[in-house]
Amino acid sequence: MKLIDLISFLHTVAPAHFQEDYDNAGLIVGNSQAEIKGVLVCLDAIEEVVDEAISLGCNVIVSHHPIIFRGIKQLNGKNYIERTIIKAIKNDIAIFAIHTNLDNVYFSGVNGKICEKIGLIHTSILSPKPYVHYLDSEVGAGMIGQLKKPVNVIEFLTNLKEVMQLKTIKHTRLLDRDIFKVAVCGGAGGFLLNDAKKRGADIFITSDYKYHEYFDADGDIVIADIGHYESEKYTIELLYDLIINNFSTFAAHYTKIVTNPIKYF
Numbered sequence: 001m002k003l004i005d006l007i008s009f010l011h012t013v014a015p016a017h018f019q020e021d022y023d024n025a026g027l028i029v030g031n032s033q034a035e036i037k038g039v040l041v042c043l044d045a046i047e048e049v050v051d052e053a054i055s056l057g058c059n060v061i062v063s064h065h066p067i068i069f070r071g072i073k074q075l076n077g078k079n080y081i082e083r084t085i086i087k088a089i090k091n092d093i094a095i096f097a098i099h100t101n102l103d104n105v106y107f108s109g110v111n112g113k114i115c116e117k118i119g120l121i122h123t124s125i126l127s128p129k130p131y132v133h134y135l136d137s138e139v140g141a142g143m144i145g146q147l148k149k150p151v152n153v154i155e156f157l158t159n160l161k162e163v164m165q166l167k168t169i170k171h172t173r174l175l176d177r178d179i180f181k182v183a184v185c186g187g188a189g190g191f192l193l194n195d196a197k198k199r200g201a202d203i204f205i206t207s208d209y210k211y212h213e214y215f216d217a218d219g220d221i222v223i224a225d226i227g228h229y230e231s232e233k234y235t236i237e238l239l240y241d242l243i244i245n246n247f248s249t250f251a252a253h254y255t256k257i258v259t260n261p262i263k264y265f
């Protein structure tokens, strides 16, 4: 099985052209014609993950975040990005990223996985791209859905902590109403707040909120910042399951390394 076959399959799930302009998803390091020996799935293809791939005998890393976002003019190992790339090339390891294209699809996407964990039903894309459809569904950022029945907000947050395995939730003032409609966006989703409000969400679950942005909740909605890594960590499970359910000619693993650069004391 060649790497191109895996890439083609993953692009049937999340076509490359659905990625945002700022993104750099795709085959970042490696030869698409290489024979796959093993695949390691991760959120962040950092140096330690390349080491893990080497120890597992994997020559392909499937990562959510692209290790390279901007242009590189020199490659001498002065930072973690360059060291990761050099190590991958030296060890004949390919790095493929499936990022905002996986964020933007309805089926088997980052946000669908979050909705599944929370138990949302009647889900739809929160901010659909106009005139873009894929398999009869909308394409775009975030997702919104509803709970089977309205739930007390404390009960909801307690359950959210459990299902997303969170140490903490940073949130705005709780409102005097139950939670029924829930908007989600894995990663930095602050730009979707108005969409979440317009669609009548009681709570917006996302990450990477800054101090002043929390004020924008403005008594209309609860903003819950659960952390970037935490919001997307089940993307690893999503990609791993997609791969093992569709390929049997090579071994697939998911990383055991917590690549979250943010630590809690």
Ligand SMILES: [Zn+2]
Residues within 6 Å of the ligand: 065, 186, 187, 188, 228, 232
């Ligand atoms: Zn992310």
